[in-house]
Amino acid sequence: MLNSTPLFVGNPGNSGDSAVYQSQTPNVVANENQTVLDYIASRKASNTNYYELASISLNPAQTYGTSTQPVVLVITDSSLKLLNTALTGFGILQVPNDFEIQSSNLQWTGIVMVRPSSGQTSGQFLINSGATGTINGSLMLQAGNQFVLTTSNATASFKITYSCDAIDAAMGNQPLKVVSHTETSY
Secondary structure (H helix, E strand, O other), X not given: OOOOOOOOOOOOOOOOOOOEOOOOOXXXXXXXXXXXXXXXXXXXXXXXOEEEEOHHHOOOOOEEOOOOOOEEEEEOOOEEEEEOOEEEXXXXXXXXXXXXXXXXXXXXXXXEEEEOOOOXXXXXXXXXXXXXXXXXXXXXXXXXXXXXXXXXXXXXXXXXXEOHHHHHHHOOOOOOOEOOOOOOOO
């Protein structure tokens, strides 16, 4: 016999704590790419943890951002090729056209977005042999057949893992909001 008692009971959302609120209506984003681009534009306008760098200016000894202070890192070249180097960061990494990882280590927590620059309609995300590391969060490629994800003798040393928490942190959102609290002393 199935248990008819609901698994979760309480206030809106699945919490018995009135200080924790979740909307009862789903929040649907119609165009994820545009939402991320709008967020990047707002970070650029506010100049808050925002960097535009040519690929030759990337410092392999530097970690871009932290888990509590994520960055927006926009590559200004026509492509990014990591060859015998490393790139580590937290936040949003935007790469135009082509992104290739070969005999390199990429450790990125958040969103990696590969999209065509103005006038371009195609590109690729390429993982070659010797690539190590992870993208923990989301890899966003242009919709449709314009981008190709290719692996060439890729080893199991490179992983792309989806993480809601990493995406939320990259976009400056926390998964829960405390809207009120009370304290009692005895």
